[in-house]
Amino acid sequence: MPEECRPLVRSLYAWEIQEARRVFAGGLIYESVRVHECAAWPDTIHRIGLRLRRLPYDNLPNAVTLGNHCYFPVRLLDTLVPPHHSDFYKLPWLIHELTHAWQYQHMGWRYLALALQAQFRQGANAYDFGGEDGLREKFASGWEFKDFNLEQQGDIARSYYERLIRGQQVEAWQPFIAELQEA
DSSP: OOOOOOOEEEEOOHHHHHHHHHHHTTSSOGGGOEEEESOSHHHHHHHHHHHHTTOOOOOOOOOEEETTEEEOSSOOOSSOOOTTSTTTTHHHHHHHHHHHHHHHHHHTTHHHHHHHHHHHHHGGGGGOOOHHHHHHHHHHTTOOGGGSOHHHHHHHHHHHHHHHHTTOOOTTTHHHHHHHHHO
């Protein structure tokens, strides 16, 4: 029987900060971030949004970041797990949500309107930055991290972290990640 998911509010664990530093370096004020685990309302909002768009429920958990507060419908990891572990996905997911905290820390509440705008206009495509080829093309044409929509930024950070941990090529991501780290 799965463990009951009781709501928990906490600071980032030291090991989570260490992992997040691989992406954000000193560009994120880690001490300001709060993680809310087992928060049911992000999934409820997701279901309502799908219903309003007349889309079937996809059974995917949904997280929401408001300011420095990251709300997850599940229990996150207590310790670092290897990339082949079935719960490893939770760490790159945290990195995506921490990108929204980074956006809040650098843009104020304007980030929330921009993130919602991308989701409403583009739906699931709001997260698609084009992968490695897309990053290379955008960089060659002069794009900066700020030129991607806010959900794409979150997925650039998420995929960079995931590839880095798996020992995969991250060269196409590095110019954009450098902007996160230097901000």
